[in-house]
Amino acid sequence: MIGAAGKLETAEATAAYCLQLGDDALIYGQRLGEWISRAPQIEEDMALANIGLDLVGQARLLLTRAGELDGTGRSEDDLAYFRDERHFHNVHLVEQERSDFGFEMARMLWFAAYQCELYAALVTSSDETLAGVAAKAVKEVDYHRDHASQWVLRLGDGTSESHRRMQEALERVAPYVRELFEDDAVSVAASDGGAGILPSSLWDNASGHVSRVVVQATLTLPADATWRSRGGREGIHSRPIGYLLAEMQHIARSHPGATW
Amino acid sequence: MDVRAAIAAVPDPEVPVLTIEDLGILRDVVVDEPARTVTVFVTPTYSGCPAMDAIRQHIEHVARRLGFAARVQTRLSPAWSTDWMSAAGRDKLREFGIAPPGQRSEVASQPVGLSLMARRVTCPLCGSDDTQEISRFGSTACKALRRCNECREPFDEFKTI
DSSP states (O other), X not given: OBOTTSSBOHHHHHHHHHHHHHHHHHHHHHHHHTTTXXXXXXXXXXXXXXXXXXXXXXXXXXXXXXXXXXXXOOOHHHHHHSOOGGGOOOOHHHHSOOOOHHHHHHHHHHHHHHHHHHHXXXXXXXXXXXXXXXXXXXXXXXXXXXXXXXXXXXXXXSOHHHHHHHHHHHHHXXXXXXXXXXXXXXXXHHHHTTSOOOGGGGHHHHHHHHHHHHHHTTOOOOOOOSSOOOOGGGTOOOTHXXXXXXXXXXXXXXXXXXXX | OOHHHHHHTOBOSSSXXXXXXXXXXXXXXXXXXXXXXXXEEEOOSSTTOTHHHHHHHHHHHHHHHTTOEEEEEEOOSSOOOGGGSOXXXXXXXXXXXXXOOOOHHHHHTSOOSSSOOOOOOXXXXXXXXXXEEEESSOSSTTEEEEEETTTOOEEEEEOOO
């Protein structure tokens, strides 16, 4: 809702902001769940599932908060299961199809590095719920970042084959990275109101971490990609999200209102 | 039995030797004796911990048996830390074969991320310090999997957060 001054009202801005963060966490959590029984070893099935579970937990809290603030009274389930593609506000990075394990670790390294800075900053959010979610989640994503860092080190500084594939993965992820750190109307309004933080302000520390890991892994951080993903925050998505939503939503939509 | 004590004795469904009080997730119990209601504040261990629903149901059940209607509220802040686990809880974990969490301050002082973790964790089965990590993620969100190089047994470690 646009107020008289043409700016997003505070509660609406915070709601929209929570939705962006919640959608990133939800969609990536769903993607990571796809690894169960597909990871290179059973410990990794469990690790990726646990990381996905943390993200779904964060998404539940963030979507609940968005529904409380936006005046529609929608629950976390309404938001997760009964919105269509155009109404999801996640970045393209998290919706890309599952690929090889190297790609997943490159994606996780960037996403967790971003989330670590994000939640560390949001601990002092003026929205008490958001601050509480952040204080809890910051410890979780620190663990995710460490997990991805260790795998990138192991694969980059491993065999010539693992090195080649890890390098390739970094390059495939690169075009999707910048979108995470772009300021849009929602994050600017949320940041002005004190509830949010400008994504662009997270770049230095997040990319600093990734770059240190990449160098130690004997890999090379790709130069800025020739193209960049954009549009996710406005609900303009890439092809894979449709398939992801179909799988995630079909039971809830086939049996609306069903409970355990 | 006092309703407060009964609620404090509710076990964790995944680690049943621990009560929710041992675990440090029970933050407050407000009893309204005349109204026969009790408001219980709990803090989740991890945002996505699936045991929370089971714990909530168990609390309501225990209170109902004593004639109280329970309202369970989630309190996010301050965030739960393994430092809140009681000494009794740590001893129970060790006896159960799970290495208890370390102190958070020890973890925080170590460089994170750029070295394969080499923390000292004592084997809960034989007491040896010569143990290694198999997986940072174990059977539940709150545990990691390790192996003892002395007695050769695998064991769970309660992660320090």
